[in-house]
Amino acid sequence: MKDVKFAITDIETTGSGIKENKITEICIMVVQNGEVIDEYSSLVNPSQSIPLYIESLTGINDEMVGNAPQFYEIAEDVDKITKDCVFVAHNVNFDYNIIRSEFSSIGKEFKRKRLCTVRLTKKLIPGLFSYSLGNICTSINIPHPDRHRAGGDCEATVTLFQRCLSLDPEYEEITKLLNQRTAASYLPPNFKRSDFEKLPTSTGVYFFKDKDGIPLYIGKAKNIKNRIKSHFQERTNRKYKLMQATYSIDYELTGNELLALLRESELILKYYPKFNKAQKKPGRPYTLTSYHNQKGIEQFVLHKNRIAPVSWMKFYTRDEAIKFMEFLCEEFELCPKYCGLQSGVKYCDHYKITSCSGACRNEIDTEEYNDRVAKAIDYIGQFDDSCLLVEKGRTSKEKSFIYLNRGRYAGYGFIDHSYEFKHSEEFRNFLIPQKNSSYADRIVSRYLNTKKELVKIPLNGSETPAENDTEKLFEKAFYL
Template structure:
C-alpha cells in the first residue's frame, strides 16, 4: 500500500442516525506511508439545534457552532483533502454516508473508496470484547484524548489504522477489503462478508440477529441474498440502527412465496422482533374468516374488528391478507 493516501475521518453530528443528521464538527487526517501528511478540522454550523443529549456527549453546543462555517462553506476543502484518497473511518458507512448526503444537498458528487477500521480490527485483532473505538483503545493501549470530539477520535483512529498496517505487512487484508465488489462495502460493522456470501438466492424467511442470537428483524423474500443486500444499502435511521445491532443473519428456505409469507407471520408472532413495524399492530390484526352464504357456499372474508366464530389466520396488514387470498 505504498504511496496510497488514506483520508482518515471523524465527524460529530446532531444525532445517531444517517437520514437528516447534520455535521457539527469534522476532522480529516491524511496518512501516506505511515505518516500524517495533511490535516483539516473545523466546527460546523449544522443550521439546526443540537439536541441536549448530543451536547452532553460531545460538549459541542449551539453557541460554539453559531459562528462556525456551514458545510457549504467548507465542502470544497473536504473534497480537496479527500480527493484521490481512500476514505477511512471507524464504522465508515456512518461518516461516509452523512458526508455524502451533505454533498448531495449541495448537488455535488462525492465518491470515494472506503475502508472501515472496525472491520480491519475485527480481522487483524480478533477476540476483543468490544470493537467500539473507546474500548479498542483501552484494550490495546492506544492514547485516546478528547473522546467524542472529531480530532480526538480521528487521532485515535489514525493510531489504530497504523497498528492494523503493522499487522498486515503484505497488505493482504487491506487489499481484500479495497477490492471488494459485493455488498461487503455496505455490510454492518459486526457482520462477516463470508457469512453474506453463503446466503442463498432462493425463497424463504431471514432473521437479523443481535449478539445474543435474538431476532431483531424477520422478513421474507423470493431471493434472500438480494433482499438482504438491499437492506444493507438503505439509508433510513431505523435501518441504520438495525444494521448496527446486527451480528448475524439466519434463514429458513420455504420453497414458495406463499409458505414464506405464512412462516414470516408465525415467526413475528412468536418473537415480536424489535424492528418489525408489524408488531405494533398486534392488538388489531386483520383476520381471515369464512362463512356459508345462502347458497351454502363457503365464502372467505377479511375483517379487522368483527368477532367471528371462525378465524383462520391473522395478518398485520391488509395487503398481506389480500395477497394470501389471491395465492
C-alpha cells in the same frame, strides 16, 4: 500501494442516523506511508438545534457552533483534502454517507474509495471482546483522551490505522478490503463476509440477530441472499441502526412464498422484533352475506359494518372481493345487480360482465335463479372445508403443505416424495401445528382468492368423486 494516501476522518453530528443528520464537527488527517502529512478540522453550524443528549455526549452545544461555518462554506476544503485519497473511518459507512449527504444537499457529488477500520481491525487483531473505537483503544493501549470529539476520535483512529499498517506491511488485507465488489463492502461492521456468502438464494424467512442471538428484524424473501443484500445497501436512519446492532443472520427455508408469509407473520408475533414495524391490524374485512329481497331473489351483499345472520366469506381488500364476485357472476350465470357489483340501476349494465342472467329484467324464474345462487354458495363453502394446500418444498424431492382446519390456518409440514400414503390422516405425522391469527387469515384468504391454480386435498369427510379418492389426490399432489 504504499504511496496511497488515506484520509482518516471522524465527524460529530446532531443524531445517530443518516437522513436529516447534520455535521457539527469534522476532522480529517491524511496518512501516507504511515505518516500524517496533512490535517483539517472545523466546527460546523448544522443550522438546527443540537439535541441535549448529543450535547451531553460530545460537549458541543448550539452556542459553540453559532459562529462556525455551515457545511457549504467548508465543502471545498473537505473535497480538496480528501481528493485522490482512500476515505477511512471507524464504521466508515456512517461518516461517508453523512458527508455524501451534506454534499448532495448543496448539489455536489462526493465519491471516494472506502476503508473501514472496524473491518480491518477484525482481520488483523481478531478475538477482541469489542470493536468499538473506545474498547479497541483500551484493549491495545492506544491513547484516547478526547472521546466523542472529532479531533480526539480522529487521532485515535490514525494511531489504530498505523498499528494495522505495522501488522499488514505489504497492504495485503487492506488491498482485499478495497477490492471488494460485492455486497460485502456494505456489510454491517459486526457481520462476517463468510456468513454472507453462505446465505441461500432460496425462498424463506430470515432473522437479523443481536450479539445475544435475539431477533432484531424478521423478513421473508423469494431470494434470501439478494433481499439481505438490499438491506445492506439501504441508507435510512432505521436501517443504519439495525446494521450497527446486527451480529448474525439466520434463516429458515420454506420453499414457497405462501409458507414464507405465514412463518414471517407467526415469528413476528412470537418475538416482536425491535426493528419490525408493528404489523398493522388488518382492517375490518368485507363480509359477503345474502338475503331474500322483495322479489324473493336471494341477493348477495358486500359490507364492512353490518351484523348479518349469515356470513359466507370474508375479504381483506375491496379489490379481492370485487374480483371474486365477478368470477361468481360469470361461473354461475348470476346477475351483477344482485351480486353487489352494481347499485342504483334498474337493469344490469356492467362494464365487464355482459352475460347477465336476466333476473333484473324478470327473464328467469326466481326459483331457477335461486338454484344458481345455491350452487354458488356450495362453491363458496369449500373455502371453509378442512384441507391441505400443497406447495413447493425446500428441495426438489419434497413438497410442503399448509393445513387448514375448517378454513383456518392450523399448521404446516414437509413430506418427502418417497413417502407412501395409506390413509389421508397420515399427514399429521409431518404436521407442525401453529396458532391462527388475523394476519394468517388474511394471507390464506388472499391466496385462495387470487391463486389461479390450487393443489388442494380435501380432508375430514369432504366429498370427492369416487375415481379421485383422497389417497389418490395425495399421490397426485405429492409425487407428480
